[in-house]
Amino acid sequence: MSKAVVSTLYDSDVFRMACRQFDQAADAINLPEEIRDRTKYPRRCIAVSLPVKRDNGSVTVFEGYRVQHNISTGPSKGGVRFHESVTLGEVGALAMWMSWKCSLVGLPYGGAKGGVIVNPRELSATELEHLSRRYMQELIGFVGPQLDIPAPDVGTNEQIMAWMMDTYSNHVGYICPGVVTGKPIAVGGSQGRREATGAGVAFLVGKYLEDMKLPISKSTVAIQGFGNVGSETALALSAMGAKIVAISDYTGAIYNPAGVDLRKALAYLQSERVLKDFDGGDAVSNEQLLELECTVLIPAALERVIHQDNAPKLKCRLLAEAANGPTTNAADRIIEDRGDIEIIPDVLCNSGGVIVSYFEWLQNQQSFYWDRDEVIRKLHAILEKAKESVEYQKRKFKFSRRLAALTLGIGRVAEAKQKRGLFP
Ligand code: GLU
Numbered sequence: 446m447s448k449a450v451v452s453t454l455y456d457s458d459v460f461r462m463a464c465r466q467f468d469q470a471a472d473a474i475n476l477p478e479e480i481r482d483r484t485k486y487p488r489r490c491i492a493v494s495l496p497v498k499r500d501n502g503s504v505t506v507f508e509g510y511r512v513q514h515n516i517s518t519g520p521s522k523g524g525v526r527f528h529e530s531v532t533l534g535e536v537g538a539l540a541m542w543m544s545w546k547c548s549l550v551g552l553p554y555g556g557a558k559g560g561v562i563v564n565p566r567e568l569s570a571t572e573l574e575h576l577s578r579r580y581m582q583e584l585i586g587f588v589g590p591q592l593d594i595p596a597p598d599v600g601t602n603e604q605i606m607a608w609m610m611d612t613y614s615n616h617v618g619y620i621c622p623g624v625v626t627g628k629p630i631a632v633g634g635s636q637g638r639r640e641a642t643g644a645g646v647a648f649l650v651g652k653y654l655e656d657m658k659l660p661i662s663k664s665t666v667a668i669q670g671f672g673n674v675g676s677e678t679a680l681a682l683s684a685m686g687a688k689i690v691a692i693s694d695y696t697g698a699i700y701n702p703a704g705v706d707l708r709k710a711l712a713y714l715q716s717e718r719v720l721k722d723f724d725g726g727d728a729v730s731n732e733q734l735l736e737l738e739c740t741v742l743i744p745a746a747l748e749r750v751i752h753q754d755n756a757p758k759l760k761c762r763l764l765a766e767a768a769n770g771p772t773t774n775a776a777d778r779i780i781e782d783r784g785d786i787e788i789i790p791d792v793l794c795n796s797g798g799v800i801v802s803y804f805e806w807l808q809n810q811q812s813f814y815w816d817r818d819e820v821i822r823k824l825h826a827i828l829e830k831a832k833e834s835v836e837y838q839k840r841k842f843k844f845s846r847r848l849a850a851l852t853l854g855i856g857r858v859a860e861a862k863q864k865r866g867l868f869p
Contacts, residue, residue: 457534524598643677645797
C-alpha cells in the first residue's frame with residue numbers, strides 16, 4: 446500500500462495538532478491502515494472571495510472557507526467563524542473535531558466548519574449583513590439541510606444565521622429553516638439553543654465535580670472568554686451554586702475572589718462592548734487567568750491557549766474545555782503526567798451546542814416545535830449517555846479521557862466508511 450500524501454493545503458500548528466490527536470487515537474484502537482487517511486483528512490473544501498460594499502462606497506474583498514471533513518455519516522455540520530486569525534488549516538482542524546464530536550454523541554451528522562478572515566467588530570451592521578449573505582450566496586451549491594448545515598461559532602450569532610437562512614431561502618424560492626441552525630426563535634430557531642453550549646458545559650462540570658466529590662457550592666470557577674459560550678457557562682454554573690472568580694475577553698481579565706457580579710459584567714459589556722476597565726474586580730491578563738487557583742478552569746475562547754509553558758503552572762482541579770482545541774498535545778502530556786487535573790475534553794465538553802442544533806434541525810424538518818423543558822431534558826440525556834460511554838471506554842482501555850472520547854468518535858466514523866466501502 447502506498448503511503449498517503451501529507452496535506453500541504455491545511456498545514457498549520459492547529460491542523461498538525463488535530464492530526465496528532467487522530468494518529469494517537471488511531472494507534473490506540475489499531476485502526477486498519479487502509480481506512481486511516483480516508484478518515485483523517487477533510488473530504489473537501491471550498492474557498493471563496495467575498496466582495497462587500499462598504500458604507501463609504503468602497504469595496505473590500507474578504508476571504509472565506511468551508512471545510513467539509515466527513516460526509517459519510519450524514520450531512521456535515523458545524524459553525525462558521527468570523528475572526529481575523531482564521532486560516533484554512535484552522536478551519537480544517539475545527540471541521541475534523543466536529544466529525545469526532547457529532548459521532549461521539551451519536552448525532553447523524555458528519556463534520557464541517559466555516560470561516561471568514563474578518564474582524565466583525567470593524568464592520569457596521571449593514572456591512573456585516575452583506576458579508577454574511579455573500580458568504581451564504583457563494584456556498585449555495587454546497588450547503589443545504591441534507592448536505593451541510595452551518596451554525597454560529599466565534600464571531601457569529603443568531604442574526605447572522607437569520608441572514609444566511611434568508612439568502613438560501615430566497616435562492617430556493619421557499620423558506621428553508623433547516624439550512625442553518627442557531628437561528629432566532631422567530632425564524633425557526635430552537636428554545637434553548639442560545640444557551641445550549643454553556644448549559645451543556647455546566648451540566649458536565651456538575652457531573653464531574655460530583656464524581657470527584659467536590660461540592661459545587663464550594664467550587665470556584667475561572668472562565669477565559671465571555672462570548673456566548675463563556676457567559677452562558679458562567680450564568681449556568683453560578684445558578685448551580687459555584688462562584689465565578691474570573692472572566693475575560695480579548696481585552697483582558699477580571700479577577701474577584703469574592704465572586705464576579707455576572708449581571709453587572711453583562712450590562713457593562715452591552716454598553717461598552719468590551720470588559721476592559723470593568724470595575725467588578727482586579728484587572729489581570731488572560732495568561733494570569735489561566736494560572737489562577739480555582740476548582741474549575743474553563744477555556745471558552747480560541748485554540749492552543751494551554752501549552753507547554755503554562756500547563757505545569759495550572760492550579761485547577763478540573764479543566765473543562767468549552768473552546769475547541771484549547772490544549773496543545775504537549776500540554777496534554779504534561780497534564781497527564783501531573784495526574785492531579787481531570788480534563789473534560791472539548792468534543793464532549795462543548796457538544797451541547799451541536800446537540801441542540803440537531804434538535805433545531807429536527808424541529809425544522811417536522812415543523813413541530815418543542816418547549817424548553819423538552820429540549821433541556823433531551824440535551825441532558827444525550828450528554829449523560831456520552832459521558833458514560835467515555836468513562837466506560839476510559840476504564841476499559843486505561844485511556845486518558847481525551848483518548849477515550851476521540852477513539853469513540855473516530856472509531857464510529859471509520860466504521861461507517863468501512864461499511865459503506867470505497868468507490869472503486
Ligand atoms: N460552533 C459550535 C461547535 O463548535 C456549534 C456547531 C453547530 O451547532 O453546528 O460545536
